[in-house]
Amino acid sequence: MPDRKILLEESDIPKQWYNIVPDLPHPLPPFIDAATGQPGVGIVPRIFPKEIIGQEISQERWINIPDEVREVYRIWRPTPLFRALGLEKALKTPAKIYYKYEGTSPAGSHKPNTAVPQAFYNMKEGTTRLSTETGAGQWGSALAFAAGVFDLKATVYMVRASFDQKPYRKMMMNAFGAECIASPSNKTEAGRKILAEDPDNKGSLGIAISEAVEDALVNEKETNYAIGSVFNHVCLHQTVEGLEAKKQLEMVDDYPDVVYGCIGGGSSYSGIMWPFYYDQVTKKAPKETKFVATEATACPKVTKGVYQYDHGDTAKITPLVPMHTLGHDFIPAPIHAGGLRYHGISPIISLLTQEKKMTTEAFNQLEVFDAAKLFIQTEGIIPAPEPSHAIKGAIDEALRCKKTGEAKTILFVLCGHGFFDMAAYDEYFSGKLQPYEYPTEKVAESMDKLHKLYPWLNEVNKKYISCETY
Amino acid sequence: MPDRKILLEESDIPKQWYNIVPDLPHPLPPFIDAATGQPGVGIVPRIFPKEIIGQEISQERWINIPDEVREVYRIWRPTPLFRALGLEKALKTPAKIYYKYEGTSPAGSHKPNTAVPQAFYNMKEGTTRLSTETGAGQWGSALAFAAGVFDLKATVYMVRASFDQKPYRKMMMNAFGAECIASPSNKTEAGRKILAEDPDNKGSLGIAISEAVEDALVNEKETNYAIGSVFNHVCLHQTVEGLEAKKQLEMVDDYPDVVYGCIGGGSSYSGIMWPFYYDQVTKKAPKETKFVATEATACPKVTKGVYQYDHGDTAKITPLVPMHTLGHDFIPAPIHAGGLRYHGISPIISLLTQEKKMTTEAFNQLEVFDAAKLFIQTEGIIPAPEPSHAIKGAIDEALRCKKTGEAKTILFVLCGHGFFDMAAYDEYFSGKLQPYEYPTEKVAESMDKLHKLYPWLNEVNKKYISCETY
Numbered sequence: 007m008p009d010r011k012i013l014l015e016e017s018d019i020p021k022q023w024y025n026i027v028p029d030l031p032h033p034l035p036p037f038i039d040a041a042t043g044q045p046g047v048g049i050v051p052r053i054f055p056k057e058i059i060g061q062e063i064s065q066e067r068w069i070n071i072p073d074e075v076r077e078v079y080r081i082w083r084p085t086p087l088f089r090a091l092g093l094e095k096a097l098k099t100p101a102k103i104y105y106k107y108e109g110t111s112p113a114g115s116h117k118p119n120t121a122v123p124q125a126f127y128n129m130k131e132g133t134t135r136l137s138t139e140t141g142a143g144q145w146g147s148a149l150a151f152a153a154g155v156f157d158l159k160a161t162v163y164m165v166r167a168s169f170d171q172k173p174y175r176k177m178m179m180n181a182f183g184a185e186c187i188a189s190p191s192n193k194t195e196a197g198r199k200i201l202a203e204d205p206d207n208k209g210s211l212g213i214a215i216s217e218a219v220e221d222a223l224v225n226e227k228e229t230n231y232a233i234g235s236v237f238n239h240v241c242l243h244q245t246v247e248g249l250e251a252k253k254q255l256e257m258v259d260d261y262p263d264v265v266y267g268c269i270g271g272g273s274s275y276s277g278i279m280w281p282f283y284y285d286q287v288t289k290k291a292p293k294e295t296k297f298v299a300t301e302a303t304a305c306p307k308v309t310k311g312v313y314q315y316d317h318g319d320t321a322k323i324t325p326l327v328p329m330h331t332l333g334h335d336f337i338p339a340p341i342h343a344g345g346l347r348y349h350g351i352s353p354i355i356s357l358l359t360q361e362k363k364m365t366t367e368a369f370n371q372l373e374v375f376d377a378a379k380l381f382i383q384t385e386g387i388i389p390a391p392e393p394s395h396a397i398k399g400a401i402d403e404a405l406r407c408k409k410t411g412e413a414k415t416i417l418f419v420l421c422g423h424g425f426f427d428m429a430a431y432d433e434y435f436s437g438k439l440q441p442y443e444y445p446t447e448k449v450a451e452s453m454d455k456l457h458k459l460y461p462w463l464n465e466v467n468k469k470y471i472s473c474e475t476y
Numbered sequence: 477m478p479d480r481k482i483l484l485e486e487s488d489i490p491k492q493w494y495n496i497v498p499d500l501p502h503p504l505p506p507f508i509d510a511a512t513g514q515p516g517v518g519i520v521p522r523i524f525p526k527e528i529i530g531q532e533i534s535q536e537r538w539i540n541i542p543d544e545v546r547e548v549y550r551i552w553r554p555t556p557l558f559r560a561l562g563l564e565k566a567l568k569t570p571a572k573i574y575y576k577y578e579g580t581s582p583a584g585s586h587k588p589n590t591a592v593p594q595a596f597y598n599m600k601e602g603t604t605r606l607s608t609e610t611g612a613g614q615w616g617s618a619l620a621f622a623a624g625v626f627d628l629k630a631t632v633y634m635v636r637a638s639f640d641q642k643p644y645r646k647m648m649m650n651a652f653g654a655e656c657i658a659s660p661s662n663k664t665e666a667g668r669k670i671l672a673e674d675p676d677n678k679g680s681l682g683i684a685i686s687e688a689v690e691d692a693l694v695n696e697k698e699t700n701y702a703i704g705s706v707f708n709h710v711c712l713h714q715t716v717e718g719l720e721a722k723k724q725l726e727m728v729d730d731y732p733d734v735v736y737g738c739i740g741g742g743s744s745y746s747g748i749m750w751p752f753y754y755d756q757v758t759k760k761a762p763k764e765t766k767f768v769a770t771e772a773t774a775c776p777k778v779t780k781g782v783y784q785y786d787h788g789d790t791a792k793i794t795p796l797v798p799m800h801t802l803g804h805d806f807i808p809a810p811i812h813a814g815g816l817r818y819h820g821i822s823p824i825i826s827l828l829t830q831e832k833k834m835t836t837e838a839f840n841q842l843e844v845f846d847a848a849k850l851f852i853q854t855e856g857i858i859p860a861p862e863p864s865h866a867i868k869g870a871i872d873e874a875l876r877c878k879k880t881g882e883a884k885t886i887l888f889v890l891c892g893h894g895f896f897d898m899a900a901y902d903e904y905f906s907g908k909l910q911p912y913e914y915p916t917e918k919v920a921e922s923m924d925k926l927h928k929l930y931p932w933l934n935e936v937n938k939k940y941i942s943c944e945t946y
Binding site: 174379 | 896
């Protein structure tokens with residue numbers, strides 16, 4: 007009988023992150039300044055430390071992990087790789103299923119993998135306070151933890167819908183020493199404007215980003231902004247997931263045929279995927295690996311959204327980013343996977359999708375919780391709703407294998423536990439969950455608005471993304 | 477720099493539990509039948525499977541762990557042993573601090589260590605349903621998980637105070653497939669009687685035990701009762717903790733000078749302590765080890781209670797048990813360490829205390845949360861309030877070492893995480909926590925009542941516990 011858990015030693019924690027950028031099929035399109043329609047990074051240099059900006063645009067394949075960061079990683083890394091023996095047995099599949107479990111971190115998810123280096127670089131460059139946004143609260147509590155480690159203050163703007171649904175997340179941020187504010191708030195101009203129009207606004211990641219960025223700009227002297235996903239440097243830091251998982255699979259002489267994960271901004275999936283993509287590009291892989299992301303039908307940025315330039319936030323403070331988007335004015339349905347409710351996605355995920363290096367599948371939350379239930383009762387871990395999308399994808403793949411008889415190796419990243427999501431499980435078990443599908447017409451409406459706002463957008467799309475997308 | 481985590485392989489999961497009973501300084505006093513005042517186990521044989529009763533009275537030092545149980549243990553065992561490098565650094569202590577972390581289990585605590593074998597033996601002997609009580613919800617969710625694994629139904633009576641404070645625990649039990657009812661309930665005669673006198677009764681473990689035992693007796697044909705602590709067989713199953721910890725300390729060539737833990741019913745502490753006690757008794761220990769339990773000043777059964785015979789439950793259904801007790805009518809203050817709010821304790825803990833093989837220290841919840849806060853910010857793990865008592869004990873010991881310059885090795889068991897206790901942390905951080913000290917007069921009152929109820933009690937105490945205790 008194989009082991010359920012494949013464990014590494016602390017000395018196995020990677021010494022370098024893997025940067026996919028130089029290995030992409032073609033260069034990443036630039037950010038566009040909305041004021042000019044020309045390439046430009048706008049406020050970006052004002053809100054991040056220099057080291058982070060360097061990583062954001064780096065063309066180096068391997069970037070050293072500072073010793074101080076590896077020292078903090080040791081609190082919970084390396085994380086375990088599980089062989090899902092219970093799930094395989096229940097599915098009666100010939101496939102082998104593995105999952106990289108990131109829920110053992112202080113914040114209960116993969117997010118501290120990037121929160122720690124971000125806090126470290128900020129501390130090193132003299133920042134004393136960080137501002138950020140959070141959806142489900144995973145990122146906010148990770149940054150709260152990391153800020154505490156390096157003696158920085160932290161303010162977290164939390165999407166109102168999640169703030170109300172998950173009160174314990176706020177308390178966790180407080181326990182790590184950070185401040186947590188429901189967004190939209192009256193602390194920022196962006197927030198006040200939205201509340202004036204709609205005092206009951208439930209918020210969105212786009213709005214919370216606007217608030218956090220404004221906070222960093224207004225308090226520029228001592229405050230920087232930290233971001234939990236989407237950006238290259240964030241995805242880069244997450245590659246410890248895939249680098250460890252590869253080593254762990256080597257220990258049992260295995261290699262994935264397919265790699266699943268869920269995408270909100272795309273960082274946890276990039277973390278597991280990039281190192282295996284590297285093997286493909288450099289011809290080091292023993293076989294061809296398929297990369298499949300999963301998203302929510304309530305927020306189908308890749309499967310229903312449009313690949314083009316759009317703002318990363320609702321208040322249009324950020325530059326225009328080349329990505330799949332549902333429109334920066336997107337207001338998500340209150341699904342429980344708060345971390346998947348972002349209107350856009352990492353530009354790298356978008357480029358890889360366009361170049362057919364990966365695909366995305368969308369699931370509604372009812373089928374996702376069905377998958378989570380089976381997982382709980384066979385594997386004994388309560389997953390967060392976000393990675394339950396990946397579980398659903400992996401289960402479907404394992405069931406396809408059952409039909410075809412293929413003994414595929416399936417790997418997915420279980421990016422966080424669901425101990426703070428029990429209210430969601432309660433709704434599911436009491437039959438109250440809505441499936442939610444985002445209507446295609448709504449996407450069209452948002453795109454119309456966007457193109458009215460920036461009449462030159464099609465031209466810019468054509469020039470930099472190399473396709474007229476809308 | 478030493479590793480933070482000391483890990484074992486799945487093949488290192490113990491193959492036998494260690495039974496302390498044959499190594500006790502003298503035999504355990506018998507249970508007493510309250511109806512006759514004579515030795516007798518009353519309802520015990522009617523509510524447990526034969527294998528469990530055999531273990532309860534076994535004189536064998538080593539008891540085999542069934543393969544089916546080890547197979548389920550593999551889901552989360554062996555658990556990690558942590559070297560508390562962050563805490564040591566913050567305390568500037570010459571002491572080395574280790575903790576055995578049981579929070580990685582499906583239920584988030586040590587409780588599945590016994591829930592799994594109990595469910596297994598019941599399944600094997602044809603039971604189809606289990607009933608039990610739970611305080612903070614740790615035991616209830618562990619039994620819910622274990623019952624699910626072996627396809628048994630489960631009903632959990634949860635102390636009303638905790639049921640209201642920790643709604644997510646109920647949802648977790650539901651997720652594992654069990655039913656959870658607030659106690660006192662109107663499902664049992666014991667519950668109805670209490671509600672008739674006091675409709676707002678907040679419950680106690682004593683009351684919940686009465687309800688769960690009554691449920692098993694009324695539905696005797698298919699239902700058995702499962703207990704989460706106090707009994708010998710429960711403590712026995714927990715020895716996987718200490719057996720693993722010993723092996724882990726061997727790996728870093730260390731051995732504890734002192735072993736801390738917290739005591740509710742005493743099982744998690746027995747689990748870590750017994751295997752090291754075995755070394756003392758058999759002269760295999762490289763040094764003398766001190767054993768120190770910790771309890772809540774709001775429920776000081778060992779430090780303020782009386783060692784004598786008392787019922788294990790409020791409704792006096794159980795036989796009289798030789799233990800330290802605050803009286804079976806004890807109603808605890810609503811401290812957040814729900815798992816420590818039991819009026820009695822394992823008879824083995826009591827015997828070891830009387831024989832001066834171990835001591836107990838009591839802490840109030842304010843000082844306990846101060847300790848937990850330091851632990852969170854230095855170790856990155858949010859502990860449950862119960863083991864935070866052990867953290868407090870370990871910190872005090874480490875600070876004593878700082879004064880004396882002794883480089884002691886301190887080991888404690890961190891028996892569960894606090895992800896379901898964030899409301900408690902919120903109260904602490906907002907300054908609302910009460911320290912609570914149980915008044916000595918109240919103990920005297922309860923003892924008076926008990927001796928009026930059973931005028932022969934002193935005689936029985938003298939005869940079997942070998943001391944006139946009250």
